[in-house]
Amino acid sequence: MARQLPYSRVIDVIVSFKDRFPTIRATNTVLLLQPVAKAGKVDATIRTKVYYDADEVASDFSPTDEAYKAALRLFQRTDGVGVRQLKIAYRNPANAILSEIDAITAYDPNWLFLTHTKELNDTADQRALSDWAEARDVIFGGDSNDIDTESAAAVPDDTATVTMTIASPGVVTWTAHPLAVDDPVVFTTTGVLPTGLTAWVTYFVKTAPTANTFTVTDVVGGSAIVTTGTQSGTHTATKPNYGGSFAEYLESRQYEHSAAFYHTSADAYAAISALGYAAGRNFDNANFAEARAGRIDSGQAYSMKFVSMPGVPALEKTSAVVQAITGFVPSSGLDKSQGHLANAVVNIGGEVFLVEGTVGSGAFIDETHFAIWVKWRLQEQILGVLLNNARIPYDNNGVAFLCQAGIVPVMNIAQAAGLIADTIDDEGKYRRAYEIAPARVEDQTVARRRQRIGPPITVRFRYAGAIHYVTVNVIVTF
Structure with missing residues (x-):
C-alpha cells in the first residue's frame, strides 16, 4: 500500500467552538x-x-x-x-x-x-x-x-397640632388622630423638636395605644424612637394620604x-x-x-x-x-x-x-415590558459578540460589524414580535422598520479612543403600540 501523508501537510483545518455567551434573562x-x-x-x-x-x-x-x-x-x-x-x-x-x-x-x-x-x-x-x-x-x-380610588379627586393630607413627651419611647398626642400602625407621619415645628426626631422626615407609627396618642419608628417594623433633650415651639404632625390611594x-x-x-x-x-x-x-x-x-x-x-x-x-x-x-x-x-x-x-x-393596562405614569405595561426586554437582549447580544471575537477593531468597519452582529439580530426579533411598527414611504413601499446610526470613529476624541470607549450608536424605530378605542362614522345617503 502506498504511503499517504497527512492532510495537514497541505491543509490545516482547526475547529473551535465560540460558545462564550451570557445567560439569557427570562421574562416569563x-x-x-x-x-x-x-x-x-x-x-x-x-x-x-x-x-x-x-x-x-x-x-x-x-x-x-x-x-x-x-x-x-x-x-x-x-x-x-x-x-x-x-x-x-x-x-x-x-x-x-x-x-x-x-x-x-x-x-x-x-x-x-x-x-x-x-x-x-x-x-x-x-x-x-x-x-x-x-x-x-x-x-x-x-x-x-x-x-x-373611585373618586377622581385627591384626598388631602391629615394634619394637626401635636404635643410630645421626652420619654422612652417618646409619645405624641394628637386628639382623635387618624393613624394606624405603620402609617407614615411627618413632623414640623416653629421651634425645636425633641432630640431623636427631625422635621420633614417620614416616620412610621409604631403603636397607637389610644385614640389620641401614638409612638413612632424610623422604619416599618423598627423600634419606637426615644426622645431626649429639650423642645420648643408649636409642633405639627401630618399624615400623608398620597392622594388617598x-x-x-x-x-x-x-x-x-x-x-x-x-x-x-x-x-x-x-x-x-x-x-x-x-x-x-x-x-x-x-x-x-x-x-x-x-x-x-x-x-x-x-x-x-x-x-x-x-x-x-x-x-x-x-x-x-x-x-x-x-x-x-x-x-x-x-x-x-x-x-x-x-x-x-x-x-x-x-x-x-x-x-386600561397602565402604569402610574400613564404609560402602558407592555411598553415597560418591551423597554426592559430590548435593554436586556441588546446587552446580552453585544456582550456575546465581544466575548467571541479576539477583538473588535476601533474603526468604522469594526463599529459596523458590532452593529450587524450585536444590534440587528435583536431588532429583527423585535420586528418579528410585532413590537416595531412598519414604515411605509410616500410611494406605498415598506421602508426598513428601524435605523441604526453609529457615530463615526473620526469624530471621537483622542481620550475616548485611547480608553477604547466605542462611538455611541443610536437605534431609531417607532413602537407599534395598540388600538384601544375606535370611532366609526356611518354616513347614509338616499
Missing part, C-alpha cells in the same frame, strides 16, 4: 411575595421556589393560604401563550420590607414581574415596593381596595414600573392574573418571515387592555366610577385629571376584561 417569571414559611420548601433559608402549575403549589400550600389563592389566579389563565412560571418567595413579616426584598433578590434575581398577597394591599410596605421597583428592571403590580401614589410619582389594580374585593387578585398574562408573552418566540409578510400575529406583542381575567369578577360600578379609577375618557384617551390611571376589570358586551 412572576415573583409572589407572601409571609408564610413552609419549612424545607419556602422559608428563611430557601427564599424562593418555582412552580409550573396549581397542583405543584397545592403540594406545598393549603387552599386556605393566600399564596395558593393568588397562585390559582395565575394558573387559571388559559390564553394559549408561552410557558409562564411562578416563584413564590417567603418574606419575614417581622422584618422591614425593603430588607426582605433585597435579601430575596440576592438569593434569586431571576424574575421580572413582582406582586404580593393581600396583606400588603394599600400599606406603606406596598408603596415602598413600588419605590424599590422604580429603580430596577422590574414590573410591580399591586392590588388595591382603597375606595378613594395606592393608585394616586403611583400617579403622583409618575412611576413607570408599577401598576395599581383596583377591586372592591381583596380576594380578586387581579394583579397576579394580569402579570401572568404578560409573563406568558415571549417576545423571543417570533417568526421574522411572517412579520415581513405583514402578519400581525407573527409574534407575541400585546396590549393588556381587553385581556380576559379568569376568576376575577368584574367591578359592579358605573362608567363614571370606572373613569375615576382609570382616567380613560372615551374618544380622548387617558387624562389624569379625570382619574387615577389604575386598572380595573369590567364587563362590556358580556365579556369580562381588563382596562
